[in-house]
Amino acid sequence: MTPFKSAGSGPVKRALPLLAGCIVGCSAGSGEGLNMSGRPVDEGGDVPLAATLASIQANLFDPVCIVCHAGTSAPLGLRLDKANSFTNLVGVRSVENASTFRVNPGAPDTSYLIHKLEGTASTGAQMPLGGPPVPQATIDFVRQWISDGALDANNAAATTAPKVLSLQPGPDTVIAMLPAQITVAFDQAIDASTAHTNTFELSRSGGDGVFGNGNDLFVKPSSIEVSSLNSQLVILELNGLAQAEDRYRLVVRGAGASIVLGNSGIELDGEYSGHFPSGDNLAGGDFVVEFAVRKGQP
Amino acid sequence: MMRWRIGTRLTPALLLLLLTQTAIAEPYIAVQEGLKCVACHTSPSGGGKRNAFGNLFAQKDLPAKTLGSNDPAKFWSGDVFKYLAVGGDIRGGWRRTEVPGQTATSDSDLDTFLAYAEIRVIPNYLTLHFDAKLAPDDPEIREQYLKLSLANGRFYVKGGEFFLPYGFRLQDDSAFIRQISGINFNTPDSGFELGWEQDRWSAQLAITRGTAGGPEVDSGKQYSLRVSHVRSRWRVGGSLNFNDTDFGTRQMQNVFAGFKRGRVAWLAQLDYIIDDGTPTGRRELWVSLLEANVALARGHNLRLTFEYLDPDDDVAEDEQNRWSLIWEYFPIQFMQFRLGYRNSRGIPQNPAQNAEQAFLELHLLF
Numbered sequence: 139m140t141p142f143k144s145a146g147s148g149p150v151k152r153a154l155p156l157l158a159g160c161i162v163g164c165s166a167g168s169g170e171g172l173n174m175s176g177r178p179v180d181e182g183g184d185v186p187l188a189a190t191l192a193s194i195q196a197n198l199f200d201p202v203c204i205v206c207h208a209g210t211s212a213p214l215g216l217r218l219d220k221a222n223s224f225t226n227l228v229g230v231r232s233v234e235n236a237s238t239f240r241v242n243p244g245a246p247d248t249s250y251l252i253h254k255l256e257g258t259a260s261t262g263a264q265m266p267l268g269g270p271p272v273p274q275a276t277i278d279f280v281r282q283w284i285s286d287g288a289l290d291a292n293n294a295a296a297t298t299a300p301k302v303l304s305l306q307p308g309p310d311t312v313i314a315m316l317p318a319q320i321t322v323a324f325d326q327a328i329d330a331s332t333a334h335t336n337t338f339e340l341s342r343s344g345g346d347g348v349f350g351n352g353n354d355l356f357v358k359p360s361s362i363e364v365s366s367l368n369s370q371l372v373i374l375e376l377n378g379l380a381q382a383e384d385r386y387r388l389v390v391r392g393a394g395a396s397i398v399l400g401n402s403g404i405e406l407d408g409e410y411s412g413h414f415p416s417g418d419n420l421a422g423g424d425f426v427v428e429f430a431v432r433k434g435q436p
Numbered sequence: 437m438m439r440w441r442i443g444t445r446l447t448p449a450l451l452l453l454l455l456t457q458t459a460i461a462e463p464y465i466a467v468q469e470g471l472k473c474v475a476c477h478t479s480p481s482g483g484g485k486r487n488a489f490g491n492l493f494a495q496k497d498l499p500a501k502t503l504g505s506n507d508p509a510k511f512w513s514g515d516v517f518k519y520l521a522v523g524g525d526i527r528g529g530w531r532r533t534e535v536p537g538q539t540a541t542s543d544s545d546l547d548t549f550l551a552y553a554e555i556r557v558i559p560n561y562l563t564l565h566f567d568a569k570l571a572p573d574d575p576e577i578r579e580q581y582l583k584l585s586l587a588n589g590r591f592y593v594k595g596g597e598f599f600l601p602y603g604f605r606l607q608d609d610s611a612f613i614r615q616i617s618g619i620n621f622n623t624p625d626s627g628f629e630l631g632w633e634q635d636r637w638s639a640q641l642a643i644t645r646g647t648a649g650g651p652e653v654d655s656g657k658q659y660s661l662r663v664s665h666v667r668s669r670w671r672v673g674g675s676l677n678f679n680d681t682d683f684g685t686r687q688m689q690n691v692f693a694g695f696k697r698g699r700v701a702w703l704a705q706l707d708y709i710i711d712d713g714t715p716t717g718r719r720e721l722w723v724s725l726l727e728a729n730v731a732l733a734r735g736h737n738l739r740l741t742f743e744y745l746d747p748d749d750d751v752a753e754d755e756q757n758r759w760s761l762i763w764e765y766f767p768i769q770f771m772q773f774r775l776g777y778r779n780s781r782g783i784p785q786n787p788a789q790n791a792e793q794a795f796l797e798l799h800l801l802f
Binding site: 176 | 783789791
């Protein structure tokens, strides 16, 4: 182990020039031609701060949050990029505190997003992690957006076919028990009248892991509803169903006589090829995924 | 065996604090000493609970002055008895943050109180490890895993929830190499890890969910490989990480190195990240760290750090950097003060990228 003695100024003199060289050689960007989020302005200019999701996205989520909360490694699966922020936040339970919604429309004081921004959450650190706290004036706009019902401004202009953004439990996962709910998240509001057992079909293989060989069993959820908190989420309640170890298949109909429609009346673009969002950019097509329940899984 | 002979000059309040302390998780100490992480920590990747040697070093060699007996046999080893060893961590202090165009904020708070436990089900072979945050706020388990050691510790396999092996495991989770990689003390993952320790070599391979602490959402896995070679005056290593999810893929690779010359211990790490799951499609990022630690005198370390981030190689003028100057002082065993200044620079239109921060931290460790 090193016997410490007085170091004098020599080592500091040697270290400083190299670090100074780095500081000069790796200077920060000028920001020329970029918006507040560091993206080229042709991807979207700066937006005045207001109590709308579009403004909060441009002034908070994009410039501050998605440095971590985006892409494959988003902490706790919380993605706050424009395509996912609404479906990941509104009416979705917190992973850190499952008794709380990340955003509870109409109730900012009980929304976990506010707790994390203001540093009052019961678990984990204040966000942004290690960075300067978000000004209260900005948080107040988030509070106001939640008080106003936490609406997604993009929904009114949906002119494309709805796509599936995510699913819990995930496709091809193996889980220890049948969950209390299956949650299907879409990229736009879903016509609530098209969410029922004919458009969300859940079945299991009958124990052999193979579908379509005559012994498949229909599994009827206790309810299938568009979430009252977030019209982009469809929730299949499975409480009270028998816990059968088996392979399960969920089909969300986008083709055929009975199909899921977006609020603007366009049919689901559901084809799933292993990556979200679903679809082939053509309206119509079923979303078909499977998962397995096997006891003893972590 | 647990022994408390810290001397009679300590106040009861200080003794209370000593019952609850922190691990250091600072790779510069390993570079200064020419040791592997596993020499002082129970985790081969470093950080968290310290082993008997780590505790001895932290009491005998790290502080400016050791209070009480200098007999190593009487130092705190972490062992409560043969089958249980514990450790801890407390950090708290004062912090002032200035962001352009905003009112400066100051706060003083308890930042974290961590507790560690190692239950030796079969000593030297089968152990259970826990790392829990006890305060502030609700208790939270950060790591919990079962570890099986074979061939005198040369090989191990562990399963459960743990921090992933990737690059230098700095204590500062806001460092670019920790924040941007997404592998830090806030993102344990579930799975298993294989490890190998051979003389100067260390290697870890982890296969985990890839959900950064969230529930399993797809069948894809995250693969983390870290290899390092340690010499008395230098070390070099590399890491690979691949996360395959239904939301895209992320591939990360880095090289890291440490070098000791005289009183200066240098650390450097360079990361190249390819992200195929971002809102704007494929993105390539560069992240780097250069750190000089000057051992001013026994118990005193002066740290100068420079960090650089290019968040998208295809976009010009979006780069960020951050430099830090931190004086670290271990006055006595179990106690560290840190006085520091951090200056972040980014694009001018984003005030949060141009923050300045000063802090004074009290860190208690055992």
